[in-house]
Amino acid sequence: MSGAEVGLALSVFIACAVEAVEALTIVLAVGVTRSWRSALTGAGVALAVLAVLTAVLGPAITALPLGVLRVVVGGLLLIFGLQWLRKAILRATGLKALHDEAAAYEEEQAAARDAGAVGEGLDPYTFTVAFKGVLLEGLEVVFIVLTFGANQHNVGLAAAAAGVAVIGVVLAGVAAHRPLSQVPENTLKFVVGVMLTSFGIFWGAEGAGAHWPGGDAALLVIVPATLGCALAMVAALRRSGHEAARA
Amino acid sequence: MRRVRAFGAFLYDFVVGDDWRVAAGVAVALAVTAVVAGAGLAAWWIMPVATVGLLAASLWRAAG
Numbered sequence: 001m002s003g004a005e006v007g008l009a010l011s012v013f014i015a016c017a018v019e020a021v022e023a024l025t026i027v028l029a030v031g032v033t034r035s036w037r038s039a040l041t042g043a044g045v046a047l048a049v050l051a052v053l054t055a056v057l058g059p060a061i062t063a064l065p066l067g068v069l070r071v072v073v074g075g076l077l078l079i080f081g082l083q084w085l086r087k088a089i090l091r092a093t094g095l096k097a098l099h100d101e102a103a104a105y106e107e108e109q110a111a112a113r114d115a116g117a118v119g120e121g122l123d124p125y126t127f128t129v130a131f132k133g134v135l136l137e138g139l140e141v142v143f144i145v146l147t148f149g150a151n152q153h154n155v156g157l158a159a160a161a162a163g164v165a166v167i168g169v170v171l172a173g174v175a176a177h178r179p180l181s182q183v184p185e186n187t188l189k190f191v192v193g194v195m196l197t198s199f200g201i202f203w204g205a206e207g208a209g210a211h212w213p214g215g216d217a218a219l220l221v222i223v224p225a226t227l228g229c230a231l232a233m234v235a236a237l238r239r240s241g242h243e244a245a246r247a
Numbered sequence: 248m249r250r251v252r253a254f255g256a257f258l259y260d261f262v263v264g265d266d267w268r269v270a271a272g273v274a275v276a277l278a279v280t281a282v283v284a285g286a287g288l289a290a291w292w293i294m295p296v297a298t299v300g301l302l303a304a305s306l307w308r309a310a311g
Contacts, residue, residue: 071277076262078298079273083264086305095310139261197298205294208277209284212291222295229299233306240310 004216007223008148009161011195015144016165018188019137024169025101025179026133029108030126034115038123042130047166050138057146058155069150071207077147078200085193085230091186093237101181144196151203194230198223266308272301 001009023043031039061069090096108129115125145162149155172180202212202219212218263270276297284290 071281075273075277078294079262079264079270082269082273082298082302082305086264086266086269086302086309089302089306090309093310143261197302201294201298204273204277205280205291208280208290208294210280210290210293211284218291225295226298229302233303237306237310 002216004152004219005154005157007195007199007219008152008154009157011192011199012141012145012148012158012161013165014188014195015192016141016162017169018183018185018192019141020166020169021101021180021183021185022099022104023134023137024173025105026108026137027130028173028179029105030112030129033109033112034118034126035123038119038126039130041122042127042132043134045127046131046134046138049135050142053142054145054155054159057142058149058159061146061150062153062155064150067207067209069207070203073147073151074200074203074205074207076200077144077151077196078204080143080147081193081196081198081200083193084189085197088186088190088193089230089234089237092190092234093241095237095241099185101179101183101185105179105181144192148199151199190230194223194227198226201226266305268308269301269305272297276301 027039027043061073064072087096091098112125112129119125141162145155145158149158152158169180198219202222206212214221276294279297280290280293283293
């Protein structure tokens with residue numbers, strides 16, 4: 001496995017694990033409060049939709065010429081990665097609230113209790129909430145799987161990494177019987193943001209016609225440099241926050 | 248029509264996110280890279296510099 005493929009698998013695995021933790025919280029909350037059958041059916045149908053999307057869009061995207069693919073997909077990956085990194089930096093500096101799985105679980109349970117009586121057979125409320133939760137969290141993963149996988153011409157590896165992450169999170173959730181609030185979500189999102197941004201810079205520039213000194217080895221500089229810049233921005237924002245508080 | 252508009256809004260939020268200037272900046276940086284590379288000059292440095300600038304500016308706007 002090449003360095004870029006390791007980066008691809010690792011980034012998709014972490015991104016998928018984080019999104020799966022958030023989806024698990026929603027499915028657990030409505031499953032425990034209302035109906036396990038409806039929650040699991042909703043989650044299963046959403047996973048099937050995501051799998052079909054990946055299977056249909058994957059070959060279509062990889063059929064594009066490499067130059068077009070890299071500039072378009074690299075650009076999208078960079079925009080997407082900067083969104084993740086921006087939010088993670090704002091959370092790390094306290095400018096945005098951290099995602100709290102325990103609080104999200106309680107909120108979801110309260111809403112499920114207020115939603116009226118549980119329907120006969122398939123409960124529409126539970127099915128819809130579980131379906132929507134898994135689909136929306138999963139769409140980000142599909143986007144990452146397709147963009148990363150297509151650029152490396154290895155959508156299969158990206159999909160496999162995502163699948164392993166989902167299975168791991170589900171097993172952990174079954175073992176814990178509660179939301180996985182101990183998972184350091186913001187740290188993981190920070191790492192994913194750094195990886196998406198780095199690969200987006202690399203592929204975007206290459207697709208636009210630039211040649212990286214050292215070829216693929218440039219990624220060994222781009223990834224740590226992106227991480228260093230992001231950490232420096234966290235430090236600078238914290239410092240300016242402290243100075244503002246003192247003033 | 249309302250559904251199409253809602254889907255468009257979802258797509259915009261999904262891809263562009265909270266700060267449209269970042270997406271616009273990335274598009275401009277890619278275009279500049281293409282022009283500079285097309286002129287036969289070294290263009291690899293443009294995307295990293297633009298990325299750092301766009302992220303820093305977006306963070307400082309968010310920090311108020």
